[in-house]
Every structure is written in structure tokens, then in C-alpha cells.
Amino acid sequence: MSTLPARPDLPKRFYTDVTLVEEEGGFSIRLDGRAVRTPSRAVLSVPARAVAEEVAREWRAQGTHIDPATMPMTRLVNTVLDGVAPDPASVAEDLGRYAETDLLAYRAAEPQRLAALQAEGWDPVMDWASQRTGKSFARGVGVMFVAQPEPTVEALRALVRAEVDPFRLASLHQITTLTGSLLLALAVSEGFLDAERAWALAHIDEDWNIEQWGEDAEAQNRRANRFEDMRMAALMLDASRPR
Structure with missing residues (x-):
């Protein structure tokens, strides 16, 4: 079976060798000896070896053309260096807004089995968050807005503001936007959950619907790609977690 040609708008691969170079303060990636740069032309340098190794693996895996869609860690590092590091306060502020609308606070009224699956999966995370913050969380049924107590919201925002590492902050933001849950992102960040469980x-609701109605191949592919983004963010969090 023949393979489809690369899309004509993708740049051709222009390098042969990919090397990882340890420097003062971090690691960079070289393509035939030249440093990889971000879209804003900053040298792509990261503090954690595991992150650098993943970036290098993605560049090595490119075929005749370079496809950014197959390079989730490179994209995330670019976001950190070009977008988050220059203005971490704005990213933290945006992330903090999820404290008011967390996915885990919105429960199904029916069917009973779905509601039970949500309670079984989500309650332990909310209980962990309550212990972590010392605050209580509101839960609601349906799609109507659930107002979290202001002390709870502020406690979550304080956890976000405490993240001064732009790599961790970007990873938290990516997991939160992918899942709709700041609580899940914090749980991954602090090691309470791994990426697969989070x-x-x-996706409890989505998986319930798939069980009832099935899933098409396009949706499966989109979900797989999004999980790779999730996995890279979790890898970055783990690599930057204080030991």
C-alpha cells in the first residue's frame, strides 16, 4: 500500500544529525550542529534532560518533511519560551479562572450509572483537593453554574500563582485546557494522579456516550492527538518536579 505524499506546505527536512547538548543551566538541541530555535527565534533550551530528550526524539522521527503536528513536546516548549516565560502572570491569571468552572463540579442527574461513575472517579480528586487547600468544594447537577466558595477559589488561585517555573505553569495550563479541570491538572502536577488516570x-462522560453510540475514526484520531499533548505536559511536570 502506497503512502500519501506529505502536504506541500510542510517544510522539507534540512538536517541529518540531531544531537542533545548539555549547557550551563540546561540542554539544547542541535541540528547538524546548529541550535534549534523557537518561532520567535529564541534558542530552544530546557532545564530538564527528559524534556530535551523528547524534543530530540521528535526531530529525529521526522521524515522527508517536518510536521509540527507530530511534535507535541517541541510545540509545548515553544509555547513556554515564546509565550509563558515573558508573561507568566497573565498565564496564571487565565489558568486561575478555571477554579470557578471546574469540570468535576458538574455532575449528571441521570442516567444513574453515569452519575455513579462520576462520583466514583471525581470524588476522590475533590477530597484530595479539599485536604490540599483546607477548603470545601461545591458540586452541582446539570449544566447550571456552580458557584464555588470564594475562599476555595482563592486557595486554588494561590496554588497557581505559586508556580514560578514557566515550564510547570505552561504544563498546568495545557492539562487544564485539555481536560477542563484545574483540579485534575493540580493532581497530576503533585503526583496524586498520573496522566492516563487523569x-x-x-472523559467519563465521553466514554459513556461512546459505550452507548460508538465512536468514529476521526474522533478517535483527534482524541489520540490530544492525549499526546496531555502526556507531554505530564512528562514536563514530572521532569520539573522538585526532588
């Missing part, structure tokens, strides 16, 4: 918890 991803499953974020």
Missing part, C-alpha cells in the same frame, strides 16, 4: 477521569 485523562480517563476527564
Whole structure:
């Protein structure tokens, strides 16, 4: 079976060798000896070896053309260096807004089995968050807005503001936007959940619908790509977690 040609708008691969170089303060990636740069022309340098190794793997895996869609870690690092590091306060502020609308606060009224699956999966995370913050969380049924207590919202925002590492902040933001849940992102960040479990918890409703009605191939592919983004953010969090 022949393979489809690369899209004509993708740049051709222009390098042969990919090397990882350890420097003072971090690691960079070289293509035939030249440093990889971000879209804003900053040298792509990261503090964690595991992140650099993943970036290098993505560049090595490119075929005749360079496809950014197949390079989730490179994209995330670019976001950190070009978008988050220059203005972390804005990213933290945007992330903090999820404290008021967390996915885990919105429960199904029916069917009973779906509601039970949500409670079984989500309650332990909310209980962990309550212990972590010392605050209580409101839960609601349906899609009507659930107002979280202001002390709870502020406690979550304080956790976000405490993240001064732009790599961790970007990873938290990516997981939160992928799952719709700041609580799941914080749970992954602090090691309470791994990426696979958090991803499953974020998709309880979707998986329920798939069980009832099935899923098409296009939706499966989109979900797989989004999980790779999730996995890279979790890898970055783990690599930057204080030991």
C-alpha cells in the first residue's frame, strides 16, 4: 500500500544529525550542529534532560518533511519560551479562572450509572483537593453554574500563582485546557494522579456516550492527538518536579 505524499506546505527536512547538548543551566538541541530555535527565534533550551530528550526524539522521527503536528513536546516548549516565560502572570491569571468552572463540579442527574461513575472517579480528586487547600468544594447537577466558595477559589488561585517555573505553569495550563479541570491538572502536577488516570477521569462522560453510540475514526484520531499533548505536559511536570 502506497503512502500519501506529505502536504506541500510542510517544510522539507534540512538536517541529518540531531544531537542533545548539555549547557550551563540546561540542554539544547542541535541540528547538524546548529541550535534549534523557537518561532520567535529564541534558542530552544530546557532545564530538564527528559524534556530535551523528547524534543530530540521528535526531530529525529521526522521524515522527508517536518510536521509540527507530530511534535507535541517541541510545540509545548515553544509555547513556554515564546509565550509563558515573558508573561507568566497573565498565564496564571487565565489558568486561575478555571477554579470557578471546574469540570468535576458538574455532575449528571441521570442516567444513574453515569452519575455513579462520576462520583466514583471525581470524588476522590475533590477530597484530595479539599485536604490540599483546607477548603470545601461545591458540586452541582446539570449544566447550571456552580458557584464555588470564594475562599476555595482563592486557595486554588494561590496554588497557581505559586508556580514560578514557566515550564510547570505552561504544563498546568495545557492539562487544564485539555481536560477542563484545574483540579485534575493540580493532581497530576503533585503526583496524586498520573496522566492516563487523569485523562480517563476527564472523559467519563465521553466514554459513556461512546459505550452507548460508538465512536468514529476521526474522533478517535483527534482524541489520540490530544492525549499526546496531555502526556507531554505530564512528562514536563514530572521532569520539573522538585526532588
